[in-house]
Amino acid sequence: MSRIGKKPVELPQGVTAEVKGQTIEVKGPKGTRSFTATDDVTLAIDNGAVTVTPRGLSKRARQQWGMSRSMVANLVTGVSQGFKRELEIQGVGYRAQMQGKVLKLALGYSHDVDFVTPDGVTITAPKQTEIVVEGIDEQLVGQVAANIREWRRPEPYKGKGIRYKGEVVFRKEGKKK
Structure with a gap:
């Protein structure tokens, strides 16, 4: 089980995120970035946080789970702080x-x-x-x-x-x- 993937990515003040299928677009004071996740994970936004969950227990799904969460966290950090x-x-x-x-x-x-x-x-x-x-x-x-x-x-x-x-x-x- 991914320790990194379990933690939700909090959206700071002034940052908004929008999920369309497997693509997440994050807008903030410094700009806009987007990331397209693989079909092995599901992206969701709830209570001002982005959560990433695997779609199964395969090795690839577990690998993509932590990596996708890290990518989303980097998007949020980039558009808010740089x-x-x-x-x-x-x-x-x-x-x-x-x-x-x-x-x-x-x-x-x-x-x-x-x-x-x-x-x-x-x-x-x-x-x-x-x-x-x-x-x-x-x-x-x-x-x-x-x-x-x-x-x-x-x-x-x-x-x-x-x-x-x-x-x-x-x-x-x-x-x-």
């Missing part, structure tokens, strides 16, 4: 700045890296060594942050590169004589 990923840049001469919808990264290459901001995400650079990625879609925010980090992942010897805020980079010792 999601945020913060990145730090470490290294001499490494910096970032926004120019319109383009993030310009100086990462030690012979050229600057231009990263175009995709739709549904906002990128800001409050400092030259910080990047903040925000949006209402958790998957898209995480993917954009991972794509930016991919340009220069933190290396283990000096710790230079782009890392998530609070990420611990395992440091290695250099060669000995």
Whole structure:
């Protein structure tokens, strides 16, 4: 039995949800998102909360039960609060700045890296060594942050590169004589 799936998803103030068949559409102050569940689960709204129940006891129905509940919870969180990923840049001469919808990264290459901001995400650079990625879609925010980090992942010897805020980079010792 799914421990996650059993808990109903509470709808906060200002968030409304509507179920049409297997599709749930959630509207909030930050925007509108929708999710289509598989036929293995049933979506219902009662008393200001969304409940997900399995349609049987098969293994697939139990798998989809917890996953569908998590997806609905992410929709509600996204339209009410939004999601945020913060990145730090470490290294001499490494910096970032926004120019319109383009993030310009100086990462030690012979050229600057231009990263175009995709739709549904906002990128800001409050400092030259910080990047903040925000949006209402958790998957898209995480993917954009991972794509930016991919340009220069933190290396283990000096710790230079782009890392998530609070990420611990395992440091290695250099060669000995």
